[in-house]
Amino acid sequence: MAQWWLRTIRCLIVTECALAAPTVHGGEFEMTVLYDNYVSTPGTTADWGFSCLIEGMERTILFDTGADGDLLLRNAQALKKDLSKVDLVVLSHNHRDHTGGLRRVLGVNHDMSVYFGHSYPGSFAKGIAAAGATPIPVDTSIALCRNVYSTGEIRGTVNEQALVLDTDQGLVVITGCSHPGIVSMLRAAQAVMHKPIHMVYGGFHLRSHSEAQVKEIIREFRELGVEKVGPTHCTGDQAIALFKQEFGSDFLRMGVGRVVAVRDTPQMMQHE
Numbered sequence: 669m670a671q672w673w674l675r676t677i678r679c680l681i682v683t684e685c686a687l688a689a690p691t692v693h694g695g696e697f698e699m700t701v702l703y704d705n706y707v708s709t710p711g712t713t714a715d716w717g718f719s720c721l722i723e724g725m726e727r728t729i730l731f732d733t734g735a736d737g738d739l740l741l742r743n744a745q746a747l748k749k750d751l752s753k754v755d756l757v758v759l760s761h762n763h764r765d766h767t768g769g770l771r772r773v774l775g776v777n778h779d780m781s782v783y784f785g786h787s788y789p790g791s792f793a794k795g796i797a798a799a800g801a802t803p804i805p806v807d808t809s810i811a812l813c814r815n816v817y818s819t820g821e822i823r824g825t826v827n828e829q830a831l832v833l834d835t836d837q838g839l840v841v842i843t844g845c846s847h848p849g850i851v852s853m854l855r856a857a858q859a860v861m862h863k864p865i866h867m868v869y870g871g872f873h874l875r876s877h878s879e880a881q882v883k884e885i886i887r888e889f890r891e892l893g894v895e896k897v898g899p900t901h902c903t904g905d906q907a908i909a910l911f912k913q914e915f916g917s918d919f920l921r922m923g924v925g926r927v928v929a930v931r932d933t934p935q936m937m938q939h940e
């Protein structure tokens with residue numbers, strides 16, 4: 669127990685230093701959806717949940733782990749992604765469709781840090797430490813590695829953190845379920861880095877919202893200057909259709925196997 673707390677404190681010192689470091693850009697990074705309610709690439713399987721792999725940053729990051737670890741690994745294998753190379757896992761919130769695959773991921777590779785909300789029960793950290801990984805509870809916003817941040821745990825019906833990537837195109841925000849409200853998540857992202865939001869994707873949690881309410885949220889997206897959207901997972905089919913209608917060619921159809929690559933050049937490449 670004492671050992672993982674020491675490791676946690678060391679990691680927090682490192683990440684706080686990274687937060688103060690100047691932003692350095694370079695190269696290209698790629699995000700691949702590994703778990704989602706929809707399929708994008710044939711040969712993968714959809715299920716209720718979300719997970720995506722971010723490669724090309726300073727660290728290889730797995731954001732959320734889906735509900736079923738075996739399915740997560742099967743999808744990763746079908747997409748030729750090796751989860752033993754993951755350095756960091758970031759869990760958006762404590763719902764099984766986002767955390768369920770963690771145990772299986774740690775079975776593949778436990779030499780990693782797992783960032784999760786400060787409000788999770790203490791047993792959660794103990795389980796991660798018992799698997800040999802380093803548990804790091806997140807309260808306020810922190811840097812996870814160069815150009816990658818957590819918003820910190822945003823309070824809501826369910827507390828939740830989002831991932832914020834600082835790119836030359838603007839911020840890329842990745843959300844799990846957006847239980848505190850997708851607009852609140854975006855505002856929190858902009859509080860971390862005062863930059864325009866280039867893209868947001870993940871679960872927006874708008875299934876019980878009326879058409880008028882979704883349109884109001886889309887208006888707020890526009891007000892915030894969001895350029896591209898990839899609503900998926902728990903967003904709801906009607907809300908997804910409304911985002912598609914509004915954003916047109918800047919709407920990204922997500923699903924398992926979807927890859928989005930962001931480069932330093934002015935063009936964002938999308939691979940179908």
Ligand SMILES: [Fe+2]
Pocket residue numbers: 761763826845847
């Ligand atoms: Fe959720």
Ligand SMILES: [Fe+2]
Pocket residue numbers: 717718763765766844845871901902
């Ligand atoms: Fe969810």
